[in-house]
Amino acid sequence: IDSIKSIITPTPEGDCVSLVVPSRGEYGIEEGLQFGFPIRSDGTSWRVVEGFDLDDFAKSKIAITTNELIAERQEIKAILANS
Template identity: 35%
Template sequence: KSAPSIPKENFSCLTRLDHNRACSQVAMRCGISANSVKNMIIWGNHSSTQYPDIHHCKVNVQGKDVTAFDAVKDDAWLKGEFISTVQRRGAAVIKARKLSSAMSAAKAICDHMRDIWTGTTEGEFISMGVYSTGNPYGVPEDLIYSFPVSIKDKAWKIVDGLAINDFSKAKMDATAAELVEERDTAVSFLGSTAVT
């Protein structure tokens, strides 16, 4: 809104930290490297409403790609504690260390920028907050919202065609509602500070 001359697709926000944390949680649960967890999705806001979605996640176990559900073998954990742990991980790190999680954030920034620069592997996607307009998942327009994206030639594209179940849709809608509220509050401040 404040920089209309810059193309909207040039803006992105960092949900890679949350993405990396979600991959690490699944990897630790399976006793494997986080590099063996692919296609994790963080939907929505970088806040406690974000939704770490493993429904399209693949885990490489002993050289074979399986679903996260098959690898973890604990649906209750994946739909409960896993989600809340990822949502609150930043606050938990700060509380435990009495310091910020700056190193993991720096690593996430490097991952985010590397993928913009070099692209994503064919058939794989990462999480990135991007401008929502006419997206395939019913997210309100005019938000910066985290989606699964693939990147090629330094341009991101929202991965479409992923099946979304009712559980996921409810989580996605909740984080979108929070972002709409934040957007509307920010826009109201912009309007109230305008010089007349």
């Protein structure tokens, strides 16, 4: 419910919310991967907020999460292929 509210309610100026959306390659995340991004909404549409400076620690954590999500996606594909 909170995610929907975040999309249909304009985001206050200078703020953003975190939502899982399909990547379009932002922040180097593989296109199509469902990933949590900083989002801004005008109440009718949303966009990923780009331009955050990420230090090495943040980049390493994002890489770990990305690899976990890709592995989970592969596991689900295998399960679905065998069902």
